[in-house]
Amino acid sequence: MGKKVLIIKNKTSEGPGLLEEVLKEKGIKYSVTDLVYFFL
Numbered sequence: 001m002g003k004k005v006l007i008i009k010n011k012t013s014e015g016p017g018l019l020e021e022v023l024k025e026k027g028i029k030y031s032v033t034d035l036v037y038f039f040l
Contacts, residue, residue, distance in 0.1 A: 002029065003028075003029075004028075004029040004030060004031060005023060005028060005029070005030040005031075006030070006031050006033065007019065007020075007030055007031065007032045007033070008033055008034070008035050009032060009033070009034050009035060010035050012034050012036065015032075016030075016032055020032075
């Protein structure tokens with residue numbers, strides 16, 4: 001089983017940007033979530 005990256009966004013309106021492009025390019029799996037969900 002390969003490793004997966006967790007991207008925690010500070011702003012809901014923004015995406016992972018360049019990091020997402022690099023992860024896709026390298027074939028690395030990732031998940032994106034908002035920081036606000038860690039405080040609910």
